[in-house]
Amino acid sequence: MRGDMAPEADWIFTDARIWRGGPEGAAPGDADSHGVREGALALREGRVLALGAASQVMAHRGPDTAIFSLGGRFVMPGFVDAHVHLLTGGLRLFRVDLRGASSRQEFHQRVADRTRITPVGEWILGGDWNQEDWGGAFPDRSWLDRATGEHPVFLQRMDLHMGLANSVALELAGISAETSDPENGRIDRDPETGEPTGILRERAMLPIYDAIPDLSDEDCIAAIRTGAIGALALGITQVHDMGAVQKLSESWQSLRVLGTLEAEGRLPLRVNAALPVRHWRRAAELVQAEGYGGGRLRWGGVKAFVDGSFGSSTAWFDEPYLHEPDSRGGPVCDLKRLEADLTGALESGLQPVVHAIGDRANDWLLELCATLERRTPGLTESLRVEHAQHLSEAGLAEFGRTRRFASVQPLHILDDAPWIEMKIGEDRGRRSYAFGSLAAGGARVALGSDWPVAPMDPLGAVRTAMTRILPEGVGAGEGGVWNPGERLDLATALRAHTWGGAVAGGWEAETGSLDPGKFADFIVLSENPFEVDPEALGRDVQVDMTFVDGILAHRRDDSPL
Template structure:
């Protein structure tokens, strides 16, 4: 007896997960999976009386996007706290703090995030700005990138941070002339205040994760790699929030979580990580939730001069300094840790932003290969702001995936004022060298680091293709050679991240047997001029063959 499709998509282009989109084809779904891809002329033969037929009306049907590096629980929670991400300048940020304080008089310690470093001189806001509107309650707010914290005087008093408090080895306190804290803490110094602030409640984290899931599904995202399962750098541990959503049947997306490697500890962490991985496996949901990855933060960020560089940063006059950034873990220890994790069957997810951090991470993978032999664990390096030409060519040989955050790869205020003027000359022309990585044979995955920046895959794809912000007249960052074509970056957001997440056999591709996880994009970004890609948007999202999001001004064209 013939089985008819439950859902049929036709009338548009189909991006299958690689290469240029195909046309004249219909995608058939049954029991939550792709049943077949057939010529439109054969569609009628697969339609039953109950088949839902979706007319794409020229739109693009793509595999659901997957984000290879994201912090959803933190991002969702921040939307529920003092959220500064919409502020366009320092004055607006202060106004948002004042408004939040007025609306929440019972919140004893105000927390939140989202301020942008380029809104403040030297990237470091002063406590006095908050003191002017909230003098009587502690306030501590993470920057968008979570590598710095802005606090008021009441927070410093509550934490006991004063002129006599030394900088930790992995961070820095910005100070006034008398040595007292000026208002900003960088990297490990954030913990001086953070450890005294109230911990997020379980209910808040669950609400944050649920909010994040809704926000991300609306952008066509059907899966991700959570880049931090564990507490640190101002982001609470999301593990129990995931477990609650799973228990309540509310986790819709497919998640691979990266357990957080505590840089002040060593190999004694591995046994506990193995136990946590087994705990997740015991849920029996391999296609929905897994904790088989470990995240290691190798260095910091360039804006506060903590990204680990081969050559030193420059001062305001362009002279070389003695600062080459911070390696949170020595190259020797990193090789030991990665070798042990690889032997234990863990995928390693590196935060590696500066060229020395990238080199140390690749050297660690090389050591693991030498000790353990070839691996199918799909280790990957995220951020990759600066990669030396020699190291860009090593990714393919080491089976290391380049995990790109493409939205950052253009000229914008934070890069142009806080980073490029202080970079060594060797690094200034090698910002986010996507083209070199791709041409060197590296596999590519793509993500956002949300809430550091927008999670929108269309916005990220626009930058990867153009290397220029929408409607800007800048020169392409890094030149034409670092641009990717649209098919390549769409593959990174779909089949590429599915590969990183070890789900490339069931997601990231439109082919028979794969889960029916889709994003419908209109207008078809492959049909518009490259400079107009950003105008496309996701109009509906599907998971397991079910429509889980429709844009408010769109109706699904079905019969």
Template sequence: MRKLGRSLLAMAMAAIISAPVSAASSVLVKNVNGYTLDTSGNLVRFKRLLIEDGKVVTVDPKPQMGTDGVRVLNGQGKTLLPGMIDAHGHLLGLGSNLLEVDLRSATSADDAAQQVAAYALGHGEQAWITGRGWNQEQWPDRAFPVAAQLDKHISDRPVWLARVDAHAGWANTKALELAGITKETPDPEGGQIIRDEQGNATGVLIDNAKDLVEQVMPTTTTAQLSQQLDAASAHLLANGVTAMHDAGISHRVYDFYLAKAVEGDLQVRIYAMLSATDPALDQLLDNGIVRDANDFLFIRSVKAYGDGALGSRGAALLAPYSDAPHQQGLMLTPPDAFAPLFNQVIQAGFQLNFHAIGDRANHLALNQFEQTFASHGGAELRNRIEHAQVIAPEDIARFAQLSVLPSMQPTHATSDKNMAEDRIGKKRMEGAYAWQSLLKSGIAVPLGSDFPVELANPFYGLHAAVTRQDRNNQPVAGWYPHEAMSLKQAFRGFTLDAAYAAHMEEALGTLTPGKWGDFILIDQDIFAIEPQDIWKTKVLETWVAGEQVFSQPVQSVD
């Protein structure tokens, strides 16, 4: 449904607020190597876990307790952890990515174009060919692709391929024509059309320029949204992620999630952020906070967009790029629009989560948070800066001073290590991917992956946070290893601190009494193995509210 009327909205919200908690039977999981954090963040070990009506009763109940009416499961000594929480992802974006051509493995622009051609050959019914995942920084020439490379294979249908970070897109000529992009088309504010020496569009559009193509693409149907939701949910549960923060949803997705919550069709817990650019933002804020009784949908925050990404040189910097002296990045939200936006969201009682990657975007956001708090209050809302990748060193302490949470993604560092220093130079690296410096300043650091920009597997994130290495264990000593986290800090970032960043620490993040019984069983003890092997961890089972929702298929033996 595109839009809920006021009466229907009231009925839907009443339904999800008053829905009865799912009546799961009591479950005793015994013989496990359990780890959780207590409410103070201390690591606790246990061997048994008791869940009743979907919520934790206790860890390590007395062995002689009665088991009448209790399902008893033998964990066979496997390691048990709370369900992982991804503090920054894009749920339907992940679902879409799983259902279209994935270019993450492409070794060059020509290789990517050939992969797209092979996909198109098997999908003749699709009016548009879409995909995601290309990254020119992984290619030998490190050059942006061009439309002509796609035209060689597909010229009769439009092609649109999002870069891995979704801050750029690659179109063929047919897509450019449908979008009306010509030599005379001006760059939109906060965007850039990459052009050749004659001024013609080459096929790559940066940040807000992507809208020129995306606004002429067919609207996703509700059935397609459901397919995306199902695919993404299954993928996350198989990777041990039981809750996620959806970083920027439209009015349409708001309605879609609300309907799914009423129907009881949400499988992963969603903390949804309203998109600040949605034309219906005023109405959505006026609707107030939405939280269903089973905690599968919670809407009380807004995602705003400061700048672009480092890989496409869209991140806004205080000084020019070291490898492009005439560029300083793009501000997607003009600085003079900060005050009205921050004030509106915070006065409505919603948390503001501001995307800022470059040091200029982070600096301006911190300045505005400070000004808004002084005039309107709101520091208690646990406002966040999403990514916080490159911070001026003098701004690091301001996060704790202002109680603004840096919501960060460890695998961004290991993905960016081959280009970040080229982009900003060694001096500015002092404030880049500065996880340990932020923790030492006294602020919590919730962690996520930014899927589908990065892979959703949280053990990849834990590994990157602790080792500062990629999954080939490079560089040997870690990349700027002084900013690495301890495993306990990283574990907290994907559990308790992620829950705290969503105002849900009373319900999620640890396996303490009264919280939801969301947990996973894994194949190795991440606290006892070499850190370099954390990424190899496999999820064997995933449970949500005391019910099993994923089990690793048993491998047949020939």
């Protein structure tokens, strides 16, 4: 029975192997070399009450305490996915899926199948195509026109930085041979006729976005809840939502819907929502009026973009692309405006989360931070660099020197690594996806997915960060390993996908580790990941249970628990 002074637990989970998580060096003295200890976990009112040796934790047992044996399974903090597009990802589950389409014929048929069940004249949306899957040639509107009739169609590439429109969509958007390329964007054209091919890059997509009807709140709720429930099945208890990728207004609509779900007790997991940096004044007013949120919903981040994407060859590099010698990519915005917006946001207590992929984009952002720090020391401490995929030597050192947040996505390696040497060469490729150097140098690393650009799969992300093994048949080093010197060990990868994300989102006081007093956001794995081959993560090691606020939010159907 519990001692008179010991608070009574609601739940005690026994026969567990517990990895508490938290910052490096935080493991208790009775843990093994990996920080894992055998024992029990007690919960009270949705928070961690105690963990440790079963004899100590059972002191919190009362007459109404429920006892649950985990049969020796592995318990750890829930995964934090530090970079998702929750609304966009949820919507994609209801739209045309072109991921893995390996020929023009397959591309065409998947779209034609969706056309058959879509009312005449309604938009057909979706995408996730990758031109490398069928040899590298970009599709054009002729791939769509014959199959889609009166439907306007817009299908984005998997990175969301370019898309393919059919002729109906181009007409509705007012894009023709006479339309000039916008600043920071490009309309691909037939070299003989000058007519748009249908491929629109970066800001050239804006007229299409304007022509697409606004979302209903009902569609927004369905998309968010579907995406969130899918995340829970993967062991994700917290996501950092980067907002909409089309209309800026969608980010505000998404936040409003998230707030409604939170107030009604229907938000399945924790969400840290970002708003557009262009709207930082409005975001600052929200924070001033209502704070940064609480419970399962927070806000205060503002999303910005410096450049485009590697796959679309719009990422900004110091030196030209090898396959496009006349192009270095470039910024996708007015840099003076971006500098003013970031400065205003920081001075207002907001957290910029800034997309930067190419080495020049990262250097520009780091140089801006250095300038602002000289003016106001500590001002840029919260700023996050999203992706940080390709770094200069100076940039890599600066990440460590300033302990800059690097929010990175390991599963992008599987999409980009096969083409890195062809596009930017071996030397620049050595500093691509430099997770090991970032972590060893002192940068604060957080792992995420960028869903739906890449799959939402934390165990797969940890596996890829550890092994950097590319798919069979794809060029890499010995054993299929690409840049082996940049691998992370398991403890570092798990920490970056839990504690690292919580710190990057300013939520570490209540999430990211299983310390007493924190929210009881944790998962139960079928095996101890420290005792299996890394390649078994996501295959033999599976998520049996997911808890948010101490409430069972997911249970694997075939789990014996």
